[in-house]
Amino acid sequence: MPFIHRLAIIGVGLIGGSLARILREKGAVGEIVGIGRGEANLRKAVELGVIDRYSLDSVAGVEGADVVFLATPVCSIPSITAEIAPHLAPGCVVTDGGSVKEEIVSACEPLMPNGIHFVGGHPIAGTEHSGVEASFSSLYVGKRCIVTPTSRTSQDALAKVVRMWEVAGSEVVIMDTEKHDRVLAAISHLPHMVAYALVNAVEGYDRFEESILRYSAGGFRDFTRIASSDPAMWRDIALMNREAVIEMMDHFAAYFARLRELVAAADAPGLERFFRESKESRDAIL
Secondary structure: OOOEEEEEEEOOOHHHHHHHHHHHHOOOEEEEEEEOOOHHHHHHHHHOOOOOEEEOOHHHHOOOOOEEEEOOOHHHHHHHHHHHHHHOOOOOEEEEOOOOOHHHHHHHHHHOOOOOEEEEEEEOOOOOOOOHHHOOOOOOOOOEEEEEOOOOOOHHHHHHHHHHHHHOOOEEEEOOHHHHHHHHHHHHHHHHHHHHHHHHHHHOOOOOOOOHHHHOOHHHHHHOHHHHOOHHHHHHHHHHOHHHHHHHHHHHHHHHHHHHHHHHOOOHHHHHHHHHHHHHHHHOOO
16 A cells, blocks of 8 residues: 655656655555656656656646655755745655755755645765666665754654655665765765866876876776766755865865875885775775
8 A cells, every 4th residue: 555645756867766666666656746857858757667647847746746755956956845835735745865955954944834844865875877767776775865854844754754765775864964964075975076076187187198098997987987977966066065075175185185195205104004094994884
């Protein structure tokens, strides 16, 4: 028996499409309505059976939905929420998959009419690919999803969002918005900044007349895989979480400067200690 009768997904790409697939697979949802601006992508979503129908109009698309999932670039979430809020059905729960939480939750929560609730969420899962054709039902299985309730959050709405992500296969972690943004700046946003910068640095290296990227092999390609992620999405994340991102970039720069000092000093014991500490920390999370 579905516990979500009508799910409206705004942004039917990797994140939204994967959630639709797993909830349908588990029999947890009755009808799925896809909403977006790219009609070709939405038609493909219907063709693939990811959604039942679609709308190019957000207000029309959320009509009668008991859950709305926002899977759009983070900077667009507050404005979309403001647009749909007056037209949501009584009891509707609005949640999102954005990688920044403090600004989104503080902007969206006050927009909710009486009896309608916003619950911030962030599934820590993804690939460098985008679009509904990149979606797959096992994306969230075994992954963590952070949910960020506030003192104003309805316990029933929270329980519904938690259940949705547990059905999708995720381990749900409850966390406040500020901690979320600091944690994600470290484990997700900083690695993307480093990957983008590294590719640009190597491509911009002009000692030779050819691009040396053509010689890259497994190590470089594995390390920089995430630099193939959607640039517009990461532009928005960097801007919306800029304070935490800059803090982590500065923190990283201090460690990189220390490593440069060890190399410049030909400090073999220091280098080995630096690398060993890193290896032990990395091995502990495998």
